[in-house]
Amino acid sequence: xxxxxxxxxxxRRRYEEISGPSVTPTCLxxxxxxxxxxxxxxxxxxxxxxVETKVGDSVYKKTANTRQVHKYYIGQLQHILAMTNLPYIxxxxxxxxxxxxxxxxxxxxxxxxxxxxxxxxxxxxxxxxRR
Numbered sequence: 001x002x003x004x005x006x007x008x009x010x011x012r013r014r015y016e017e018i019s020g021p022s023v024t025p026t027c028l029x030x031x032x033x034x035x036x037x038x039x040x041x042x043x044x045x046x047x048x049x050x051v052e053t054k055v056g057d058s059v060y061k062k063t064a065n066t067r068q069v070h071k072y073y074i075g076q077l078q079h080i081l082a083m084t085n086l087p088y089i090x091x092x093x094x095x096x097x098x099x100x101x102x103x104x105x106x107x108x109x110x111x112x113x114x115x116x117x118x119x120x121x122x123x124x125x126x127x128x129x130r131r
Contacts, residue, residue, distance in 0.1 A: 011053040011094040012042050018100055019090060021049045028083050033116075035123040038083040050080060051090040063093045063101050078115055081107045 008025075016022055023042025030036035042051040052073070054060070062070050069077065069091050077089050086107065093101040 007055040007094075007096075008041060008053055010096075011055050011092060012051070014094050014100050015042065015051050015053060015090070015092045015102070018102060019049075019051075019092075021046075023049065023051055030083060033120070033123075036083065036116075036119065038080050040080060040084075043084070047084070048086070049090065050084050050086055051092055052077060052080065053092045053094060055094055057095065060093045060095045060098065060101065063091075063103070067101075067103070069103060069105055074111070075115060077105050078108055078111050079119075081105075082112045082116060 021044040026043040
């Protein structure tokens with residue numbers, strides 16, 4: 001995570017160079033669910049584009065080899081799409097001295113519905129345990 005925090009601004013700049021829109025790190029909280037939060041690596045000023053950047057060796061290699069997002073990240077990406085209500089998220093893998101990998105991940109409304117239901121249950125369990 002420390003490496004990601006350090007390299008994320010550079011990865012974001014590279015994303016902007018290859019994709020066009022300027023993006024800013026942003027945190028969101030849902031108006032509908034107090035527990036629904038998201039930390040975005042980049043959101044465009046007009047809120048039409050969102051990006052998740054990854055700078056780790058392992059994620060880069062897996063993504064380069066398969067040209068797909070590893071299933072480990074699907075929940076995170078779909079959660080961000082639920083929060084932003086956007087039709088897609090850009091997934092950008094970057095390591096210094098290697099070509100950027102940019103994949104566009106489409107919104108999956110059925111996955112999001114299941115995800116939100118599971119998040120609600122989890123939140124209720126947390127509240128119950130606090131009492």
